[in-house]
Amino acid sequence: MTYRQFTRQAKLTRRDFCLEMLAAHREDIKAKKDETAVKNLELIFQATLEVSNQKGFQAMTMRDLSRASGISVGAMYDYFNSKESLLEMIQEAGRRIAGRVMRQAVSGAEAPPEKLAAAIRAHLYLSEAMQPWFFFSYMEARHLGKVEKQRAKEGELATERHIAEIIRAGKRQGVFADVDHRLGAAVIKAMLQDWYLKRWKYAKRRVSVERYADFVVGMAHGFCRNGLGDAGPREVRQ
Amino acid sequence: MTYRQFTRQAKLTRRDFCLEMLAAHREDIKAKKDETAVKNLELIFQATLEVSNQKGFQAMTMRDLSRASGISVGAMYDYFNSKESLLEMIQEAGRRIAGRVMRQAVSGAEAPPEKLAAAIRAHLYLSEAMQPWFFFSYMEARHLGKVEKQRAKEGELATERHIAEIIRAGKRQGVFADVDHRLGAAVIKAMLQDWYLKRWKYAKRRVSVERYADFVVGMAHGFCRNGLGDAGPREVRQ
DNA sequence: GTCTATATACGGATAGAC
DNA sequence: GTCTATCCGTATATAGAC
Numbered sequence: 001m002t003y004r005q006f007t008r009q010a011k012l013t014r015r016d017f018c019l020e021m022l023a024a025h026r027e028d029i030k031a032k033k034d035e036t037a038v039k040n041l042e043l044i045f046q047a048t049l050e051v052s053n054q055k056g057f058q059a060m061t062m063r064d065l066s067r068a069s070g071i072s073v074g075a076m077y078d079y080f081n082s083k084e085s086l087l088e089m090i091q092e093a094g095r096r097i098a099g100r101v102m103r104q105a106v107s108g109a110e111a112p113p114e115k116l117a118a119a120i121r122a123h124l125y126l127s128e129a130m131q132p133w134f135f136f137s138y139m140e141a142r143h144l145g146k147v148e149k150q151r152a153k154e155g156e157l158a159t160e161r162h163i164a165e166i167i168r169a170g171k172r173q174g175v176f177a178d179v180d181h182r183l184g185a186a187v188i189k190a191m192l193q194d195w196y197l198k199r200w201k202y203a204k205r206r207v208s209v210e211r212y213a214d215f216v217v218g219m220a221h222g223f224c225r226n227g228l229g230d231a232g233p234r235e236v237r238q
Numbered sequence: 239m240t241y242r243q244f245t246r247q248a249k250l251t252r253r254d255f256c257l258e259m260l261a262a263h264r265e266d267i268k269a270k271k272d273e274t275a276v277k278n279l280e281l282i283f284q285a286t287l288e289v290s291n292q293k294g295f296q297a298m299t300m301r302d303l304s305r306a307s308g309i310s311v312g313a314m315y316d317y318f319n320s321k322e323s324l325l326e327m328i329q330e331a332g333r334r335i336a337g338r339v340m341r342q343a344v345s346g347a348e349a350p351p352e353k354l355a356a357a358i359r360a361h362l363y364l365s366e367a368m369q370p371w372f373f374f375s376y377m378e379a380r381h382l383g384k385v386e387k388q389r390a391k392e393g394e395l396a397t398e399r400h401i402a403e404i405i406r407a408g409k410r411q412g413v414f415a416d417v418d419h420r421l422g423a424a425v426i427k428a429m430l431q432d433w434y435l436k437r438w439k440y441a442k443r444r445v446s447v448e449r450y451a452d453f454v455v456g457m458a459h460g461f462c463r464n465g466l467g468d469a470g471p472r473e474v475r476q
Numbered sequence: 477g478t479c480t481a482t483a484t485a486c487g488g489a490t491a492g493a494c
Numbered sequence: 495g496t497c498t499a500t501c502c503g504t505a506t507a508t509a510g511a512c
C-alpha cells in the first residue's frame with residue numbers, strides 16, 4: 001500500500017480528531033452547537049500540539065495557549081476542566097483513533113512476511129499522518145496520571161507484541177529463521193518510533209515515508225530470513 | 239570488549255561526573271573546599287536526575303529537589319545560579335565526558351566490521367553506565383536555550399555520521415554490500431537510543447547490555463553484508 | 477557554610493460583564 | 495458564547511540569622 005492509498009481510506013484529519021474528542025466529552029463541553037464546538041476544539045488542539053511540541057506541555061502556560069489558539073483563557077475553559085484534563089483528552093482520542101486504524105489496516109495479509117510488512121507500513125503511515133500527536137504522546141506520557149500512563153504503556157507494548165507474534169508464527173511455519181522474535185520486535189519498534197521522533201531529520205534529508213518504510217521492511221525481512229550476521233570477535237584492540 | 243572491561247577503564251562514576259562539573263564552574267560555586275563542593279554536587283546531581291527522570295525537569299520544583307537531595311533551597315543556590323543553569327551544567331558535563339569516552343573507545347579497531355562493532359558496543363556500554371544522564375539529556379533537550387540545544391543536536395548527529403562513515407568505508411573496501419549507509423546509520427542509532435530510553439523494559443525482560451549489544455551488532459553486520467531482504471509486494475489485500 | 481523566612485512574580489482557574 | 499479582570503496558590507530566588 002502507498003501512503004496516498006492509506007490516507008484516502010483512513011479518516012485522520014484534524015477535524016476527525018476533534019470530532020472524536022467532542023463525542024467523548026459532549027456533556028462537559030459548554031458550547032451547545034456542535035459546529036462551534038468542533039471549530040474551537042480544532043483551534044485549541046492545534047495550538048496545544050504546536051506550542052507543546054516546541055517547549056513541552058508543562059512549560060506551556062494557558063496564556064501561551066490562548067495566544068496561539070486565538071481563544072481567550074476564559075473561553076478555553078468551556079472546552080476542558082483543567083490543563084491536565086486537556087492533556088488526557090488529547091491522549092485518549094489519539095489512542096482510540098490509532099488503535100482503530102491499526103486493527104483494520106493489518107486485517108488483510110496472511111503469510112508472515114506480508115503480515116510483517118503490512119504492520120510496519122501501517123504503523124509508519126499512521127504515525128506520518130498523525131506525527132504531531134505521536135510525538136506529543138511519546139514526550140508527554142510522563143505527565144499523565146497513573147491510570148492514563150498505564151494505558152499509554154499498554155498501547156505501546158501491544159504494537160511490539162503484535163510484531164513479535166508475527167515473527168514467531170513465521171518461525172513455526174518455517175519461512176523465517178530461528179531468530180529472537182522479542183528482541184527483533186523491540187528494535188523494529190525502535191525504528192518505527194524514530195520516524196516520528198526525529199521527523200525533522202528525515203525531512204531535511206528528503207527521505208519520504210515510503211522510502212523509509214521500504215527500508216525498515218527490508219531490514220526486518222533480512223533479519224527474519226537470514227538471522228543475525230556474524231557478530232565478529234568480542235575483543236577489540238585497545 | 240565486555241561491559242566489565244569497559245567500566246573498569248572508563249571513569250564514569252557519579253563522583254567523576256561532579257568533578258567535571260566543579261572544574262567547569264569552580265569560581266561560580268560558593269563552597270571553598272573542593273571536598274564539600276563535590277559532596278554536595280553529588281547530592282544535587284543525583285536528586286535532579288532522580289526526580290526529573292520521573293516527572294520532568296520543568297515539573298520538578300526547588301522544594302522537590304531540596305527534599306530529595308537533603309540540602310536546603312538556599313544552600314543549593316550556592317552551587318548554581320538558577321534552575322536553568324543547573325540544567326545546562328548537567329548537560330554540558332555529560333556531553334564532555336561522553337565525547338571523550340567515545341573518542342578513545344573506538345580508536346582501536348581497523349577493519350570496518352570490527353570498527354562498526356566497536357562503535358556500537360562503546361555507545362551501548364557508555365549509555366548503560368550513564369543511563370540516567372542519557373535519558374535526562376534526551377528528554378530535557380527541549381528545555382535548553384538555543385546555543386545549548388544546538389550543541390546537543392550536534393553531539394547526536396556526530397554519532398550518526400560516525401557510523402555512516404564506517405559503513406561507507408566498508409562499501410568502498412568491498413567488505414560490505416551496496417547499502418544505504420545514511421539510512422543504515424539512522425536506524426542503528428535508533429536501536430542504540432532505545433537501550434537507554436526503554437531501560438525498564440529490557441531490565442524486566444532480563445536482557446543484559448552485552449546480549450543487546452551482540453544483537454544490534456548482528457543486525458548491523460547482517461544488514462551491511464547482505465543488504466536488505468526482499469521487501470515483498472507493495473500491494474496488500476484490503 | 478547552611479538554614480529559615482520572605483520578597484516578588486507568575487500560573488491556573490473563575491467570576492461576571494457584555 | 496466570549497472576554498477581561500482578578501483571586502489565590504505556588505514557584506524561583508534571595509536576605510540575613512546562626
